[in-house]
Amino acid sequence: MKNTRSIYSLATIIAASLLLWSCGRADGEFTGSEYMPDMGHSIAYEANVNTYYYNNTWGTEEAYYDMAHPRKPVKGTVARGYLPSKYQYLEDFRATGEETQVILQEKVRKMIIVDASIVNPIQPRDADELAAVLEKGAHLYKINCEVCHGEAGDGNGVLYNGGDGKYSAKPANFINDDFYKDGNTDGRFLNAILHGKGMMQSHADKLSPAERWEVIHYIRSLQANEKGVDYNPVAAVNVAPSMEETMEAVTEEHTEEQHEEAHDGDGHGK
Numbered sequence: 604m605k606n607t608r609s610i611y612s613l614a615t616i617i618a619a620s621l622l623l624w625s626c627g628r629a630d631g632e633f634t635g636s637e638y639m640p641d642m643g644h645s646i647a648y649e650a651n652v653n654t655y656y657y658n659n660t661w662g663t664e665e666a667y668y669d670m671a672h673p674r675k676p677v678k679g680t681v682a683r684g685y686l687p688s689k690y691q692y693l694e695d696f697r698a699t700g701e702e703t704q705v706i707l708q709e710k711v712r713k714m715i716i717v718d719a720s721i722v723n724p725i726q727p728r729d730a731d732e733l734a735a736v737l738e739k740g741a742h743l744y745k746i747n748c749e750v751c752h753g754e755a756g757d758g759n760g761v762l763y764n765g766g767d768g769k770y771s772a773k774p775a776n777f778i779n780d781d782f783y784k785d786g787n788t789d790g791r792f793l794n795a796i797l798h799g800k801g802m803m804q805s806h807a808d809k810l811s812p813a814e815r816w817e818v819i820h821y822i823r824s825l826q827a828n829e830k831g832v833d834y835n836p837v838a839a840v841n842v843a844p845s846m847e848e849t850m851e852a853v854t855e856e857h858t859e860e861q862h863e864e865a866h867d868g869d870g871h872g873k
């Protein structure tokens with residue numbers, strides 16, 4: 604009886620040790636073994652994350668990496684909600700291999716600022732469409748720009764407050780004639796929104812492509828207001844295409860320009 608009990612105890616101890624041993628402890632290069640690994644490691648590909656696990660995958664490590672790593676957009680496509688832009692791919696403007704990313708960025712920014720061919724792709728067809736765009740723009744301006752650039756666009760928002768505010772850098776005054784001297788292109792506005800300037804941070808992650816242009820329309824209306832004229836961006840074009848048609852045209856134009864190979868994006872088209 605006594606013997607039987609000790610045999611049982613011994614067997615239990617051995618079984619328990621075996622069980623623990625089989626689970627295996629991580630040590631050095633050895634990652635340890637797991638009981639039912641498929642419960643701990645997803646067998647689905649995780650987008651943009653290389654979670655290859657040797658004990659539980661459908662393919663080789665290379666195949667897994669191929670499926671999971673970020674891929675380039677399909678050539679000639681524009682993701683929904685994005686606007687094509689000729690400045691979409693920084694690499695298009697690289698002159699020599701010597702150029703660092705920072706120099707390249709700076710160069711492209713300077714090009715954007717003076718590029719008069721950058722025009723607001725949101726072209727309201729009639730007064731109602733314009734009013735709707737300006738209403739959205741005003742709302743976005745209030746949220747994102749007004750604290751610094753002021754309600755009137757005079758660069759005197761509450762944060763700056765004539766120099767007495769918390770924010771020491773003087774924001775640009777959109778309605779001051781000085782602002783026009785350095786050029787008043789849409790590209791200059793777009794560049795400020797995309798990349799910021801001086802003490803102004805980028806707002807690329809705050810405003811969608813369409814929203815950026817709605818804000819620019821609104822700032823233009825503030826400027827027109829200051830000059831005492833009606834803001835009428837498409838008055839000259841009596842047969843202006845609808846917004847949808849404009850977007851399609853811009854997309855087609857860009858598609859034709861598409862380069863042979865896809866390049867890394869730098870966020871301009873976002």
Ligand code: HEC
Pocket residue numbers: 716744747748749750751752762770772773774775791792795796800801802803804806818
């Ligand atoms: C936190 C404060 C702040 C906010 C918010 C801000 N700006 Fe600015 N902005 C500045 C300052 C400061 C400057 C002047 C930078 C310089 O000249 O060094 C400036 C400059 C600019 C310029 C002139 C760029 C140039 O090339 O001279 C534009 C255009 C502009 N901002 C647009 C905007 C728009 C549009 C928004 C909202 C989406 C916005 N800013 C939000 C602080 C701000």
